[in-house]
Amino acid sequence: MASTVHCLFCFEALAAHLEKRKSMTLAEVHKSWAEYSRSVEDDSTGDVPADSSKLSKRLPALRRVTEDSSSSGTSSASNSTLSLGADTPATSTSSIPATGEEEEEEENDGPTPPTESPLFVTWNTVSERGGEHALRGCIGTFEAQELDSGLSSYAVISATQDTRFHAVRAAELPSLAVAVTLLTDFEPAADPADWELGTHGLRISFHHHGRRYGATYLPDVAVEQGWTKEETLVSLMRKAGWVGRKDRWAEIKLDVVRYQGKKVSLEYAEFKRWRDWVDGVEE
Template identity: 60%
Template sequence: MATVAHCLYCFETLAAYLESRKPLSLKEIEEAWNEHPEAGAEDASKTESLEKRIPALRRVADSTSSASTSSSPSSNSTVSLTTETAATSTDSLADAITESPLFVTWNTVSPRSGHTSLRGCIGTFEAQELDEGLSSYAITSAVHDMRFDPISKREISSLEVAVTLLTDFEDCADAMDWEIGTHGLRISFTERGRRYGATYLPDVAAEQGWTKEETLVSLMRKAGWVGKKDKWQGVDLKVVRYQGRKKSLQYPAYKQWRDWVNSRDEDEA
């Protein structure tokens, strides 16, 4: 799952880019975060979550080991689970994810209401090494999302970052074979010789209060489809559902942590 350290790394990468300096590496940030007084609360929450998942993971491992050795993972699975992964301890599971498909989202936070507004979101369905993938998409989503102007240095204090690691890719039996609040969607279709495709992360439909039909029509519009709303079911949609492990962090938390790191380094100098 995405962690506070992943979010800190995205802020550090963007801040360093805007300030023309070298950022801390993901490894350095993870080591520093582990020493931070607030890290214990996240570790406890992570351990509890993993302990709840261990029985299910072991059931998957048992079923995998009892299956025919000639079987292979589904071609649409981006992340697979091996018996070795399922049998590891909670500590090693917490550190097991080193690569994943991912999205980095930047939001602007209103100082009065706390309401967030999308400021940039770009990611990839190809598994990425997290140190390279997070740093690359932290910058790409901040300055190359064509829907928005590039994020400027003066804006960074008003931002929130969200990191979503994508898992459990499955072909849907039909366009409605998914659950709001659980699944993200990736659609593709062809009409009049033109190919279309778009995606929504797992939290989008729930945040917008959409029904399944409204979500699908909106996603088709996002892809560029201009057909009549009541004709969407006549389009031959291929729908892939997936899940996401998301973590978000606002700038004041990054600033507090960065000041702590600077103070620690000064004391050690």
């Protein structure tokens, strides 16, 4: 399942790309986040290490992220785009090796995080008034990726190569939020209605008049849009490029693969607080 660390890493990868600097690795972000989380907790209990005292009053807003690293921020409606050449659904049950003593000391009775997975990275702009999210770019792949290289690559690709939008510029970073979805549990649907709203994402393919069509929606899209199953399928067919009559969609034979994946989100302000802490430690 995606985590806050994955979101931080995507922001770090995009920021480094736009600022023309070297990005931290996923393992480095993971270790740094663990250290940062402890420093925030120490600050909240009054037990502040001497070397972090100068930072102690800059970070309280991130406690809510620290307390539940799996929770997502405000969700966004994202018409997710398939990556080219990613035609085979895949999952992995590999585990992440410990990157340091700090990780070995953590007690974690939950499922072991994957080291590779199919994934999507979604960028949204956050309005200054009301905090509404608007899609800014979303690209992913159904082919399993090593998370270090996959997340860093798709963080940049989805921000700069989504043809629906112009490329994200460095000046836009403060207005962005990122969402990461790691995809799991791919299985053929028995029929076009064999899936659950809010649980399953859909990947459809079909032939019409000698042409092949295909498209996908992530699990959160239908619920965010308030669609029924039929409305979701018709919208997905439209997204694929089908222009037939809406009332005749059921006449077309759809191949439907359902999958799962919980989206986790993070806004730039939260990334910036962590990144300022990293820069302060390195000084």
